Amino acid sequence: MTVSDPVVESVVATISRSATEIRQGLIGRRGTVDEENPSGETQAEADIWADELLGDRLAAIDGVGQYASEERTEIVDCGADPSAAESYAVAVDPLDGSSNLKSNNTMGTIFGVYDAALPARGETLVAAGFVLYGPITTMVIATDETVTEYELSGGERTVVDRDVTLPAEPVVYGFGGRVPDWPVDFREYAREIESELKLRYGGALIGDVNQVLTYGGTFGYPALESRPEGKLRLQFEGNPIGYVVEQAGGRSSDGTQSLLAVDPDALHDRTPVHVGNDDLIERLEATLA
Known part of the structure; x- marks a missing residue:
């Protein structure tokens, strides 16, 4: 599946291509730094590194007006007018679960693409998803059409499920x-x-x-x-x-x-x-x- 909006697809493609690099880059970055994020939590070295990597790449996409991260106090103005047509704001948790780095357990990257200036209601999202750094690196992307799961390898996306739905019987x-x-x-x-x-x-x-x-x-x-x-x-x-x-x-x-x-x-x-x-x-x- 390719996201129909070219700006949103560029955001998704950038995150998916970066995911393998982020996963590999966790090696040697398992320690904390003497800094806190805007929520008052101790930052891991990998938090800052992943944020800088994604921030630079996503801010460079034509049509992205704002970049915001859990690791940054302020919204980054990327040049495009966030209220203009075909201009979006991207909000990212670069490394969700980074406290799991020390014990080498699961973590991921979360993102939302808003058709509004931040902070915004979730009803203005046009796409959202996450990368899961598990035994296999996977990516789930939701749009107004469907939810799709991919496996990521070498910067490429391979479809696993084109229509992810919650099973009717909870477990x-x-x-x-x-x-x-x-x-x-x-x-x-x-x-x-x-x-x-x-x-x-x-x-x-x-x-x-x-x-x-x-x-x-x-x-x-x-x-x-x-x-x-x-x-x-x-x-x-x-x-x-x-x-x-x-x-x-x-x-x-x-x-x-x-x-x-x-x-x-x-x-x-x-x-x-x-x-x-x-x-x-x-x-x-x-x-x-």
């Missing part, structure tokens, strides 16, 4: 945050789910979400007692992942509404994130209500 779940920090209503919901589904939680959002796409089920990083706004970033994680799951036939929620309907106040806004099969998200919202 797995994964919930982030410390259990004592969960609000009482979410604990009630979690107790129900854990009696029905198998736990799959690896500490990298993208790996846990891919389990849900593959087997059906739900992933959540809820509002916490210590952090009611949630942990994950709306522009870089919540919106792109919500878009992928909704386009694959599932639902997303911040606990009350679709993630794609949330109005952002700032680039690095956090949000609770819940995605999965329709009935599981409906039950979540009913319990939290």
